[in-house]
Amino acid sequence: MKLNTKIMFFLGMSLFFSTTINAQNQLHNYVDPMIGSEGDGRVFIGPSCPYGMVKPSPDCTVRPNSGWLPLPTEVTGFSQVHVSGTGGGQKYGNIQIMPFSGALDKLDQTSYRAEENIKLGYYETVFKENQIKTEITTAEKVSFYRITYPKNASKELKIDPGFFLGENPEPNAREAQQFVGSQIEIVSDTEVRGYSRIRGGWNNGRAYTVYFWAVFDQPIAKHVTWKDGKFYANQSAQFDSGKKTAALLSFGTAGKQELNVKIGISFLSELKAKNNIETEIPHWNFNTVLSALENKWEQLLSRIKLSADTSNEYKKMFYTGLYHTMIMPVNRTGENPLWENDGPYYDDFYTIWDTFRTSSPLITLIDSKRQVEIVNAMLNIYKHDGYLPEGRSGNDNGRTQGGSNAETVLADAFVKNLKGIDYELALKAMLKDAEVPPGGNEEKEGRAGLVDYLRLGYVPFGVGRAGNCTMDYAYNDYNIATVAKGLNRMDIYDRYMKQSNNWKNLWRADYENKGTKGFIMPKDAAGNWLDDVVFGESKIQKPTYKYTPTITESPWYVCHWCVFFYEGTSWEYSLSVPHDLPEVVRKSGGELAFQKRLDTFFDNKLYDVSNEPSFLAPTMYHWIGKPYLSSDRIMGIINESFNTSHAGLPGNDDSGAMSSWLAFHMIGLYPNAGQPYYLLNTPLIKETTLQLEDGKSFKITTKNLSDTKKYVKSALLNGKPFNQAWILHEDIVKGGELILEMDSKPSAWGTTILPPTK
Amino acid sequence: MKLNTKIMFFLGMSLFFSTTINAQNQLHNYVDPMIGSEGDGRVFIGPSCPYGMVKPSPDCTVRPNSGWLPLPTEVTGFSQVHVSGTGGGQKYGNIQIMPFSGALDKLDQTSYRAEENIKLGYYETVFKENQIKTEITTAEKVSFYRITYPKNASKELKIDPGFFLGENPEPNAREAQQFVGSQIEIVSDTEVRGYSRIRGGWNNGRAYTVYFWAVFDQPIAKHVTWKDGKFYANQSAQFDSGKKTAALLSFGTAGKQELNVKIGISFLSELKAKNNIETEIPHWNFNTVLSALENKWEQLLSRIKLSADTSNEYKKMFYTGLYHTMIMPVNRTGENPLWENDGPYYDDFYTIWDTFRTSSPLITLIDSKRQVEIVNAMLNIYKHDGYLPEGRSGNDNGRTQGGSNAETVLADAFVKNLKGIDYELALKAMLKDAEVPPGGNEEKEGRAGLVDYLRLGYVPFGVGRAGNCTMDYAYNDYNIATVAKGLNRMDIYDRYMKQSNNWKNLWRADYENKGTKGFIMPKDAAGNWLDDVVFGESKIQKPTYKYTPTITESPWYVCHWCVFFYEGTSWEYSLSVPHDLPEVVRKSGGELAFQKRLDTFFDNKLYDVSNEPSFLAPTMYHWIGKPYLSSDRIMGIINESFNTSHAGLPGNDDSGAMSSWLAFHMIGLYPNAGQPYYLLNTPLIKETTLQLEDGKSFKITTKNLSDTKKYVKSALLNGKPFNQAWILHEDIVKGGELILEMDSKPSAWGTTILPPTK
Missing domain, CATH: 1.20.1610.10 (alpha-1,2-mannosidases domains)
Incomplete structure (x- = not known):
């Protein structure tokens, strides 16, 4: 039976981890979220599931469309919803959090990064002044923060639903996001709920509301809430009166230095955001969340x-x-x-x-x-x-x-x-x-x-x-x-x-x-x-x-x-x-x-x-x-x-x-x-395999492709001569192989049968 | 000093109660909310402040535009938002409550009225089957219920944010309200919060959300929550998953027979609804709420x-x-x-x-x-x-x-x-x-x-x-x-x-x-x-x-x-x-x-x-x-x-x-x-005084008006002959008096100077 068990175990492992073995060779490791992050690219650099609703990222001032800017620009905090690659006025940047150490007496906890480490599904930074390390990963609708405070430092956290990107002092400025309302409630010693309601932004849209539910793996020792410029030491909630709200939480100096935070997001309600946490991340394991995200991407990239x-x-x-x-x-x-x-x-x-x-x-x-x-x-x-x-x-x-x-x-x-x-x-x-x-x-x-x-x-x-x-x-x-x-x-x-x-x-x-x-x-x-x-x-x-x-x-x-x-x-x-x-x-x-x-x-x-x-x-x-x-x-x-x-x-x-x-x-x-x-066209890749959804595959194979041999001399589609420089989608989804024979000079290939036209 | 005190007291009383003395003669007593309630009038019959956001009323089935229908039609419950006098598809009917006695095992608590008593700001009914009396009054954004259960009866209450008027089995039926989402949470033994999100209705409008916060003057002894046809005995909240939600509460048999319920309403959030309660009705006195409402109306009617x-x-x-x-x-x-x-x-x-x-x-x-x-x-x-x-x-x-x-x-x-x-x-x-x-x-x-x-x-x-x-x-x-x-x-x-x-x-x-x-x-x-x-x-x-x-x-x-x-x-x-x-x-x-x-x-x-x-x-x-x-x-x-x-x-x-x-x-x-x-035109009223906003008044006085003397013979405006059958708005707001001398047959008055035209 020992052998059988081993085989079963092996099969089981294969099924579960088929995409996680050979971690070095995994395709998601070739994803570099930083490509296009500077210059005009404006890509989102934080962790995101495929088509993921939640996109946590640092906000380096209120200006950048994706939240992030390169060092040494300051970090205002980390908000949960962003867009990628956009121009024009900003959108989102909702439900910001910011770890800090110190008294609960100022809302602005802007810090500077000493370092930053970014890969697919993972963001990490250490702040210069206070040496607090923040790591982020995410599920579809829930972001996960692992915050490590220096030894003996007091563990504080700001939650700021009043923040958003693209704020503009000019009332109703075109393309600027406009504040409508926000709310925050400290529900228990491990839970905070609230929302942010914003309108405008690039598409001059109607008001949208981002609800959140935040949970912590350490109890809140002390808190103050904040509204419209004032702190309230004895109020655990600030209702929506059309003013910005926030809370400063202290987890004290006792206990472990690592504070884990899950922030469920919903566009329906705070309870739905809570349910999103319960459904997606019913545990406290940062790495499990990261692996799940990596696997989702791996499945897609490997197509x-x-x-x-x-x-x-x-x-x-x-x-x-x-x-x-x-x-x-x-x-x-x-x-x-x-x-x-x-x-x-x-x-x-x-x-x-x-x-x-x-x-x-x-x-x-x-x-x-x-x-x-x-x-x-x-x-x-x-x-x-x-x-x-x-x-x-x-x-x-x-x-x-x-x-x-x-x-x-x-x-x-x-x-x-x-x-x-x-x-x-x-x-x-x-x-x-x-x-x-x-x-x-x-x-x-x-x-x-x-x-x-x-x-x-x-x-x-x-x-x-x-x-x-x-x-x-x-x-x-x-x-x-x-x-x-x-x-x-x-x-x-x-x-x-x-x-x-x-x-x-x-x-x-x-x-x-x-x-x-x-x-x-x-x-x-x-x-x-x-x-x-x-x-x-x-x-x-x-x-x-x-x-x-x-x-x-x-x-x-x-x-x-x-x-x-x-x-x-x-x-x-x-x-x-x-x-x-x-x-x-x-x-x-x-x-x-x-x-x-x-x-x-x-x-x-x-x-x-x-x-x-x-x-x-x-x-x-x-x-x-x-x-x-x-x-x-x-x-x-x-x-x-x-x-x-x-x-x-x-x-x-x-x-x-x-x-x-x-x-x-x-x-x-x-x-x-x-x-x-x-x-x-002449590919840059010598051999590409498209893994089609129904188990078929389509291969684009070059022969002799090199920096000098960069022109197609002839082509074969499923073994038959293929003399056109275009291919129908249906020919690809049927599966098969296209072989491109390359040469050092242009040929007559593709010169006579022109692409279809109306 | 005794005299002085008396005078002071009298003056104080005059200021405070100038509109409440001589209650019998008060103008709001002449308001009968039932006029136009049957036939085609469709007026709202429940209590409402002037331009009041909250309009509680019984909903007699989901059909009537104002919620109410005459006896003997059944009552589904009492919801907090209604419109008045409308035709076509229904709108609102949100956040319904219903008192009952019995097991927490069925959502439908439809009852029949034995009697009903309605006056400005006040609604009262006693249900036939269970003899529960429900009285309602309201502030601007908060409705107030005084529910009296029969002696020894168990005190139950349904809260149903899934209810709305005009539900129609045909998907996307024109003018029908459509359910989008709802939520309910039992917050403490005296508080419930939640919301109802509905779209459509007569004006085919986008989704709107009615938030509520309900507070009780007796503790909840037992509760079940409900979602999409099922009861949940051990869950104190039902989050929004696009399904109807509700809760059945039991206040037991102990304690007083009278249960008071305040329901704050908001279009922003549940906490705002709670704040509306704290601001508008920070007490449990039904009569105070009713008096305040009456006074608001009295101020306006007495103009x-x-x-x-x-x-x-x-x-x-x-x-x-x-x-x-x-x-x-x-x-x-x-x-x-x-x-x-x-x-x-x-x-x-x-x-x-x-x-x-x-x-x-x-x-x-x-x-x-x-x-x-x-x-x-x-x-x-x-x-x-x-x-x-x-x-x-x-x-x-x-x-x-x-x-x-x-x-x-x-x-x-x-x-x-x-x-x-x-x-x-x-x-x-x-x-x-x-x-x-x-x-x-x-x-x-x-x-x-x-x-x-x-x-x-x-x-x-x-x-x-x-x-x-x-x-x-x-x-x-x-x-x-x-x-x-x-x-x-x-x-x-x-x-x-x-x-x-x-x-x-x-x-x-x-x-x-x-x-x-x-x-x-x-x-x-x-x-x-x-x-x-x-x-x-x-x-x-x-x-x-x-x-x-x-x-x-x-x-x-x-x-x-x-x-x-x-x-x-x-x-x-x-x-x-x-x-x-x-x-x-x-x-x-x-x-x-x-x-x-x-x-x-x-x-x-x-x-x-x-x-x-x-x-x-x-x-x-x-x-x-x-x-x-x-x-x-x-x-x-x-x-x-x-x-x-x-x-x-x-x-x-x-x-x-x-x-x-x-x-x-x-x-x-x-x-x-x-x-x-x-x-x-010939007025029906012998003498009307318009109390203008800046202390001036304008009086329309008839002389000899009777069923037979119903034609204007001549007129005086501020003592001067006034021979036209129309009067400028500015002549009224200046203040003064228009005297109409009446006669039994038509005269030449108003026949020559015709109304202004373009």
């Missing part, structure tokens, strides 16, 4: 395996890319205070204008069931709030950036045949965007300038972001047509295919810039092209400025948000026709002229590596039958702008958008979101 | 004094009218979960389409400071939610009925020169309604069909309530012009004065009905008059029906909400031009034809006494110089349709609309809301 010989540098870049893609949107299923919690609920679509291009397609490829959940959550939002989300956060649609880009996400799910989605409902939701002006607040949801767009076939100058809107709507119309056709709604298909040409209405054919002809340029409602554009509220001065395709900034008197192209130039947006690039080629003067256009674009640094509108551009040589030029551009961009340093992302990561662009290109695939194929 | 010889019947009708006018909208200042609580916040504008005509003007006349607060709350809603309220409830704009009628309220405040309102902001808010289509959900706020209205000058048939919209918008445009002119914005004035003629675009001059020519009739977007109108979703059957000016109901296949005239007919709405009645007279064929039109209208019962669109009609003889005919009609309507019985209101009281119509007419004044005057 894509890179060949063993891949450099650590590349492994880090790639797996960190996957990681960044899956920390938002946030799974709030069971935590929706707006309607019944009987369906999936995700929040923090921040924003779909950023993520539709590569983040959603990457989630679909890695974890299509998750993408189905996210799409269904989007449809639930449409059903209850009236419109699909675009820039949704804090339980509120609140802002759109360019188009109604959720439509691309729905079309992408449809063309990739994701099951378990009501596509009739999806079509309804898309048509709501496309046909019903959102009114009132035109930047909140749906399509701004829709009335003009439908009447004129373009959004005229004067409507904010008229250029982005026109270009995005035309593509979103194509997305609608795609789904309509699949559902055999040919009347809708015909209408929207026609509308998908609307980008042509802003194509100024004779306009020349840097030797290139034809640009998307501003036009007024009367149909006149505008060389000089007027902006600003003044009716007397009427300042004008010359609008050119290279304009990246608006003059000081033009509101950033109201320009013709927001976060983009005409050089970029004139290429932004993902459904009809052959027509752009033709309009640009044919293949050679288009090639020259692209070369000018990249060589003159008109390509903006830091923002999403340029994402598809490097692959556009595919459409003139020169995929090797695409690969050259991609390689150049990655080499120049992406690496494993803290500043290793060239722009705001925008909820994984930048990271997923990189991850796709590293394995030689690039999606044209909303369409059923990937462009094929 | 209008009727002559001593007024019949009890008239006193009851009048003071109950005032009372009904001041129980909604609800003062939620300090209880707004959406934004900072540093300004006034009122909710339950239910709806302004109902109340703008008479309720708002009556509040302005009695308590102009309150009206300033309400208007400022409306402007705060505009600032934060983007639009003025119309049918707002549960902290959400959600529905409009006809026009953007808040504009009339703002114009009314402006022409009556109310101080402390930012009228520049008010104009902005009005222009938002008038110029920015609400989009998305066109029935939520702003103006439905605005794009068509601006393009065509009318709302074409096909847009829901096209007739109401066109007629209301034209008047609302006049309201905007009024304010614009006062602010010297003549460009806006000119534009909106022009638009205020838009009603003429639906005036079908040659259309004849019952010998009357000229009606507001449906027109399509192409400009064609429609004799037959098509409706319904079917594109195949295309059912049509003949549209006539007497249509009061739509065929079964037409949605009630989408008809040409919602809650009205063309007979009524063809007169609905409060700013340009001389033009209606002219278009109707001159004074005689108009008189015939009005006679036909009333004699054929085309006048709808039960709804607001007809409100101004009885006074319209004024505009042809025959105010005595107006008085005859008014007297007839009051005699026929208003009395002190339970069915003494002829239609939904709609937050006091019906009641304020009556109250105005009883004292001989009638406002044309949005314009600075009152029409003068």
Whole structure:
């Protein structure tokens, strides 16, 4: 029986620990949360489960979008909810705690870090002044703190539901978070409950409430509560009177130096937050929480395996890319205070204008069931709030950036045949965007300038972001047509295919810039092209400025948000026709002229590596039958702008958008979101295995790939010659192998069968 | 010194009890909350402070809008929040309690009333089966229950935050309240806390949360909690998991038979609800709470004094009218979960389409400071939610009925020169309604069909309530012009004065009905008059029906909400031009034809006494110089349709609309809301004194008024002949006396100087 027991034990261990053996080789160890943390990346650096609702992190002042800033900036405290990679005004930063040693007589316990240690699921810092060590890990809805005070030091902790990121002294300042209310109660000698209610922030959203329940493994020896500038020694609770509240707790000097704190978070109630603790972390073992988190990530990261010989540098870049893609949107299923919690609920679509291009397609490829959940959550939002989300956060649609880009996400799910989605409902939701002006607040949801767009076939100058809107709507119309056709709604298909040409209405054919002809340029409602554009509220001065395709900034008197192209130039947006690039080629003067256009674009640094509108551009040589030029551009961009340093992302990561662009290109695939194929480019990885959900796998194998042999000479798909530089999604999910034979010079491969078009 | 003490005592008593001495003569005793409780009135019958947030009442099944139904209908329990006088789907009915005797083993404790006793501020009933007596009174945010159990009976109480009015088995049924979540916690042996989160209801609003804190003057001996159909004997809390929760408490058989319960309510948090108790009722004296409530009402009711010889019947009708006018909208200042609580916040504008005509003007006349607060709350809603309220409830704009009628309220405040309102902001808010289509959900706020209205000058048939919209918008445009002119914005004035003629675009001059020519009739977007109108979703059957000016109901296949005239007919709405009645007279064929039109209208019962669109009609003889005919009609309507019985209101009281119509007419004044005057009619009251806010008073005195001497022969204003049948608001607020000399036959008084017009 001894043997049997051993075998049973071994099998049991295998089942339980199949992902934890060989810890060194585990993929999650290649995730470096610090990549993209400095410079413009703004990624969240703290521990987070995949799509995790709770994201604890230090807040280094109230300014940074992700909470964190590099040393030596001071730390205000550690709050439990953050976003990743965002620009503009801050959001969240709720329920802050801060360990300290000393009297319970001041709220500000700002400290400086002596050191910091960050890895996936784990944050650690030691404060310089008081030598207190704080370690953090997290479950889905509960964060876990292990605080170690120096020997003989008194153990104090601040809990501050009055704190939030982005506070601004100007009342109702745009994009600033605004305090609405907060509350705190010391429930017992080991429990504190309360909430923070905040409105505004980047998406100018309605008030949201973050409830908490905190438990400690040592009894509170002494406490004071605080409200609106005053301490109350004899009150264990401060009710919500529209003022900030907090509490300072002392655990004394007796007992162990290690204080463990679990903070349950909920968007429903404090008791629900407590229940989240009981459900997720019914123990006091920090390492168990960390391991569970690591395992969750390991399961997901291992869906894509890179060949063993891949450099650590590349492994880090790639797996960190996957990681960044899956920390938002946030799974709030069971935590929706707006309607019944009987369906999936995700929040923090921040924003779909950023993520539709590569983040959603990457989630679909890695974890299509998750993408189905996210799409269904989007449809639930449409059903209850009236419109699909675009820039949704804090339980509120609140802002759109360019188009109604959720439509691309729905079309992408449809063309990739994701099951378990009501596509009739999806079509309804898309048509709501496309046909019903959102009114009132035109930047909140749906399509701004829709009335003009439908009447004129373009959004005229004067409507904010008229250029982005026109270009995005035309593509979103194509997305609608795609789904309509699949559902055999040919009347809708015909209408929207026609509308998908609307980008042509802003194509100024004779306009020349840097030797290139034809640009998307501003036009007024009367149909006149505008060389000089007027902006600003003044009716007397009427300042004008010359609008050119290279304009990246608006003059000081033009509101950033109201320009013709927001976060983009005409050089970029004139290429932004993902459904009809052959027509752009033709309009640009044919293949050679288009090639020259692209070369000018990249060589003159008109390509903006830091923002999403340029994402598809490097692959556009595919459409003139020169995929090797695409690969050259991609390689150049990655080499120049992406690496494993803290500043290793060239722009705001925008909820994984930048990271997923990189991850796709590293394995030689690039999606044209909303369409059923990937462009094929020279991968950085010699051999990639996609572990598909139904047990199948798809392998991308290169032969002879090296720094010099970087061009595809020929390809085999499942053993058969494959002469196109693009591959259908369905060919991947069927499973199989794509072998790319590499050579030192460009070949005829992929030059004749161009990518599909409308 | 003895004398002095006595004097001091007397003076002190006078100050403290000036409103409580002579209890019999107190005006609040003339309020009968039962008037309008049966039939269509639907008034709230429970105790309520003026504009009180908390309105406890029995819920007799989940159906009645106000909670209450007459005996013998069963009582489900007593909930703390209700509305008054509403139609359509139910709203509120939150945090229900129910006393019972017996085992803690069933949630349904429905009982039947043996008797009921209701007066202002006080509700009492004894249940038939168990002889438990329940008495209720209330403070602003806290309800107070005195429950008397029979001798030796065991004292049990259910607390049920899962209950709400209007539950409907159909998921997402329109106008039905929908359960979102609830929670309950037994905090100590005398305290229970929790909340109820509900969405939907009549205005299809977003989720709102009602928090409570309940305290008892006896300790809980035993309890069970309940969730989603199951009892939990050992759990003192049920957290929110999207399921209904409740608790059954037993106070045992020991101790006194009387159990007192205070239930604090808050829209912010449970602790705020607790604080509301501590602030408002820091004691256990039921009678003190009741007296305080009575005093609050007494202060307000005594602003209008009727002559001593007024019949009890008239006193009851009048003071109950005032009372009904001041129980909604609800003062939620300090209880707004959406934004900072540093300004006034009122909710339950239910709806302004109902109340703008008479309720708002009556509040302005009695308590102009309150009206300033309400208007400022409306402007705060505009600032934060983007639009003025119309049918707002549960902290959400959600529905409009006809026009953007808040504009009339703002114009009314402006022409009556109310101080402390930012009228520049008010104009902005009005222009938002008038110029920015609400989009998305066109029935939520702003103006439905605005794009068509601006393009065509009318709302074409096909847009829901096209007739109401066109007629209301034209008047609302006049309201905007009024304010614009006062602010010297003549460009806006000119534009909106022009638009205020838009009603003429639906005036079908040659259309004849019952010998009357000229009606507001449906027109399509192409400009064609429609004799037959098509409706319904079917594109195949295309059912049509003949549209006539007497249509009061739509065929079964037409949605009630989408008809040409919602809650009205063309007979009524063809007169609905409060700013340009001389033009209606002219278009109707001159004074005689108009008189015939009005006679036909009333004699054929085309006048709808039960709804607001007809409100101004009885006074319209004024505009042809025959105010005595107006008085005859008014007297007839009051005699026929208003009395002190339970069915003494002829239609939904709609937050006091019906009641304020009556109250105005009883004292001989009638406002044309949005314009600075009152029409003068024969009062029912011999002598009325308006106690104005700055110590002045205005008296309306009749001479020789009797059933036969019911016509004004001549009038004196402050001793000077006053020959017009209307009086400016400013003449009233200056203080003074209007003496009406009565006669048995109509005279030439008021026949020549007609009411002001645009």
